[in-house]
Amino acid sequence: MNQHNQSFSGGVFHPSIPGGRAGAEITINRGEIIAYTQCDGQPVFSIPINQCQLDLGGASGRMLFCRTPDGQLTIFSEDKHFAQALDLHSGGLLGNQINTLKRAVRSESKKLGFWILASSLACALILFIGYFAMLWAAKATIASLPISIDEKIGKLALDSMDVGKRLDSAHPASKLVQSIVDKLQPHAAIPNMKFKVIVVEDPQVNAFALPGGQIVVFTGLIREATSAEQIAGVLAHEMSHATLRHGLQSVSQSLGIVAAIQLFVGDIGGLVALGAQIAQQSILTSYSRTSETEADLEGARMLHAAKIDPQAMAEFFGLLKEKEGDIPDAIAWISTHPQHSTRIENIKNHQKSFPATQYEPLDLNLKEAQEAL
Ligand SMILES: [Zn+2]
Numbered sequence: 001m002n003q004h005n006q007s008f009s010g011g012v013f014h015p016s017i018p019g020g021r022a023g024a025e026i027t028i029n030r031g032e033i034i035a036y037t038q039c040d041g042q043p044v045f046s047i048p049i050n051q052c053q054l055d056l057g058g059a060s061g062r063m064l065f066c067r068t069p070d071g072q073l074t075i076f077s078e079d080k081h082f083a084q085a086l087d088l089h090s091g092g093l094l095g096n097q098i099n100t101l102k103r104a105v106r107s108e109s110k111k112l113g114f115w116i117l118a119s120s121l122a123c124a125l126i127l128f129i130g131y132f133a134m135l136w137a138a139k140a141t142i143a144s145l146p147i148s149i150d151e152k153i154g155k156l157a158l159d160s161m162d163v164g165k166r167l168d169s170a171h172p173a174s175k176l177v178q179s180i181v182d183k184l185q186p187h188a189a190i191p192n193m194k195f196k197v198i199v200v201e202d203p204q205v206n207a208f209a210l211p212g213g214q215i216v217v218f219t220g221l222i223r224e225a226t227s228a229e230q231i232a233g234v235l236a237h238e239m240s241h242a243t244l245r246h247g248l249q250s251v252s253q254s255l256g257i258v259a260a261i262q263l264f265v266g267d268i269g270g271l272v273a274l275g276a277q278i279a280q281q282s283i284l285t286s287y288s289r290t291s292e293t294e295a296d297l298e299g300a301r302m303l304h305a306a307k308i309d310p311q312a313m314a315e316f317f318g319l320l321k322e323k324e325g326d327i328p329d330a331i332a333w334i335s336t337h338p339q340h341s342t343r344i345e346n347i348k349n350h351q352k353s354f355p356a357t358q359y360e361p362l363d364l365n366l367k368e369a370q371e372a373l
Contacts, residue, residue: 010077151212156276167199176369187305189243209238211247228364233313236299251275309359314344
């Protein structure tokens, strides 16, 4: 097609047209932009190229408008060759205007790219915040629930576990552990939590707490401890798992928050059983690292409040670390409580924030308890 006969479909705005607007066939000829309208009488409009004022717009942002300086007449087309033809026929007169418009289009698409990126980042941020808000909401929900739910789950979990032969509560080892728990109890974060000690005859150097405050201590741990304070350290840590309600947190994480809330507020029969199973698993494997750190720091606080040096807790970690190779069963508590070097450091640093106090040695006979085992 000859350049001079090139035509573009578009339209015209002019007050003389009914409705102010009409579709048109546009050509460029002898220095003029000519629009042949398709309405009654088929009036023809024209604008000299050297008077044309260009603008971009329309829904696509790519409609090229050519206006007379008084703004009365506008001829427009979306044809992508329209600008090219104008540039060519204007003998370079419209080149500057066209380039300015092209730059504006480019910067618009850059801006659009920026907004797409920015909104993607905003979405990611909202999801990220939402995740933590949900964790926080789960924690807040758990904090508002009655302790009786922890107790139910804990009891069920223990009943379904084969922990082994339990020592009589009158046994010196049971009495020793009970005395330590009694000394720590007044300083527990949940004052009305009923802690119950169960000493089990087992060579494993291990102890764990169930939701609701039942604490299982294996005789291996009592045998290996070199002071009653070290046992107090482990007990304070385990009691803290119970008062910080880490069991319920594991349950809510495993079941999902919605199911967890159902469990906590609704008919709890079947779900308690499921919760007990999950609690049991998380006890036998390990709590999250965050939960372990929380239990260490809260345990150190309890020990300090009970005038027992929190160093005893760190000391016990050190002892287990040393004995790791010597006694195979020492591995039990260590395997569920990794990163002991970091934890010893954390406890030491945390202790610096406590007010000065005079620690008192526990008036308990560890040797006698050990000999009775
Ligand atoms: Zn722990």
